[in-house]
Amino acid sequence: MYVLGVPRPFKYVRVKTLEEALEALEEGRPLAGGQSLIPMMRLGIPFDMLVDINELDLDYVKREGGVYRIGALTRHNEIASNLPLLRNVAISIADLQVRNRGTVGGSLANADPSANYYPALLVLDAEVKVLSKRGSRKIKVKDLYEDPYTTTLKEGELLTEVSFREPNSSKLYFKAIKRGGSAYPIAVLAVLKKKDGKLRASIGGVFPRPIILEGNSKEELIKAMESVNEEPMSDHHMNGEGRLKLVRELINTFDQGDYELRLVEERKISWKTGEGMRVIDEAKIKVRVNGLLIEDRVEGRTLLVDFLRKNGFTEVKKGCDEGKCGACTVIINGVSVKSCLFLAVQAVNLDVRTVRGLDVEWLKNSFVNNYASQCGYCTHGFLMASYDYLKNVDPKAANESLKYSIRNICRCTGYVNIIRAIKEASRNEVQSG
Template sequence: MSFVLGIPRKFKYVKVDSLNEALELLREGSKILAGGQSLLPLLKLRILNVDTLVDIKNLDLRGVSENEKEIEIYSLTTHNEVASKVKLLSKVAFTIADFQVRNKGTIGGSLAHADPSSNYYPALLVLDAKVKVKSKKGEREIKVVDLYISPYTTSMREDEIITSIIIPKKKELNFTYEVYKRGGSAYPTAIVAVAVEGNKYKVSFGGITEKPILFEGEVESENTIKNVIERLREEKIISDIHADSSTRLKIAERLFVNAFLRASKGVSDQFNIPAIENKWKSEVIRGEEMVTVKMKVNDFEMEDEVEPRTLLLDFLRRNGYKEVKRGCDEGKCGACTVIIDGKSVKSCLTLAVEVIGSDIKTVKGLSDIKQLKESFLENFAMQCGYCTHGFLMVTYDYLKRIGKRDDDELLKHSIKNICRCTGYFNIIKAIKTSSSNQ
């Protein structure tokens, strides 16, 4: 039954506050927990089992530094922070999953996870990026082109942690990025990144093969598009339930043509995302069997004992917060969304022990959500009501932190919760009404 409910196998949980301590704990059977948005589904589905989870969110590995030669992004910087602080990667980061996942997922965790459909790999390949990794033996740099070995496998050693990502600055660079998804917070079906510098081009494809592809050469007017497509058709394109190989190839070709034409004309892609800050620090914890958790839920102080593997979703529901719904249990539908320290997060992809000391809100605990609720009612944006709590939570966060803007492009990449009754039209109307009335 526990497997059916999406509960991981038992593990030890350690939240550290120093990089050296984290490196000491890295051994066979242990796994780093950064954002956990890819790791938690694997643990819940029992695809991956670990003896010890080493939570590194307290480490000082967050933020972006920049000089004349390069941009350095520290590994615990969340996707939403990357989108707002690194204009070059704003579209890359802001098209990852949805707002809730981007609030918690990190750039370092994404690269270490090495999913074939990772948004970052194609972009960082054409930008000649590299990563810094550290172990007890010292620090070294790995070019991103050498980092990805095969699906979910990198060239990092088991005792290494990514500490930062470095992107060299180039004066005459035009960078474009295209991504296609079937809907919701699904992984991309195809990704294309193009960098044109002078008469040189680099193009990378992701999501269509087992390993991101990188092509480069000289720009030769119409011949470049023809040559790249010919080379692409020689690759082994993957086929799965989301799209067969021929469909993926057609999508990738169309994305490439659009991206290359824009880059060759001097266009660079970016979104204008307001500054977003995420802080996930909490007390250091070592838990094996049971852990005492203390947190504030809707301004009520709570204390309980839980296993380290207990999901925040289950913790809340067993304590009476039934408005938080269990939906897909894979982190896609968003029905379980709550506000943690001012940020919308999926409680089915969060461990209760991760948020000790946090301030958690459900729809019943938000005092300034009346206008948003009224907008949903006026626009008939509720049918069965099962998804409504999650939609209200992420919309509340979106309007608070992205702002009152009627921007379809930002909206479609932010609020991707699933409505079982397919009431999306009225939900979008309600969100836009709320935005204009803010």
């Protein structure tokens, strides 16, 4: 029987080498950051076997002979920090927690029509490398996307790398328009201005597939968009006509909307546990939480939030249960993640922390001083996300980076005080450390 919000049972296999991965993928489906796959499974979509690929050495950004190569497991936050050309593309995905886990390979394989990378990689004429037991092949990103949530990847194929030639122009304009919170964008525009003045643009979120537009001027780009022979998408966020209007406006103003975000330093986010694993039905696991080894029996599908709450860490809350509100946020290996999008088995050998296991007096005090908690339900999640933000992204709590990082939901809408508290905490932290 399917229970809403609980993935159907599956076999969980964690592989350590590419060879093991390709063998297992003959039977199962890759699990990368889980930021799209786990929500999908929680909605009831069944898979018999998940192949956790997070141990593979596919997280890198390299520049060799004028070509950028990005490993499929590179996290959105690593791209934002380590590849200035794609910083705006990566930093405007969801929130800090999703960007700590979500990968570029997973995003491309997921093929959401509103996803950030497709328009940017289309204007850069990128390609992906794909491996399977039958060999390897390269696919242009324009030939990878087939339909919403469908790609031209075949059963058993693993996307291992994205690459593109360094563009003539150093400026890639990118803008994603959202309805608030950590929702997907309703319209995305990427534009590359070539040295000869020609414009190559791509729009996402408007038609069922990302579209490439070319022209010598903004007017020509708009004309090209208006001659696309496809129905624009309509949903409860915005109808098709509204989306077209929005993109017209985006094209008209694209070179005014660029934003600059400060990041602390080059980032490496490691999710390696050092161990392979196979869970068929149930397994006894030990997870280190706040320095204590917690032992319990779990299924592959047991979510970390449920494991934590069952074992007494009830400060970790369940809110939306679909990865949006951030109430379930915890710190793992020093960065924030949503524990409702993380399997308990994935936490073995990692360091899980809740507010009880972190030195956060400076942060808690500023929440109290600024009345940044009303009912308190969201407070733990906000503390966890703020901790990561102030430690790893911007200790100075600049407005722009805050807006793109902390998108947790407070149902009593105490945002003004919460923002005030984070800013004050940044001053306390600087003084105390």
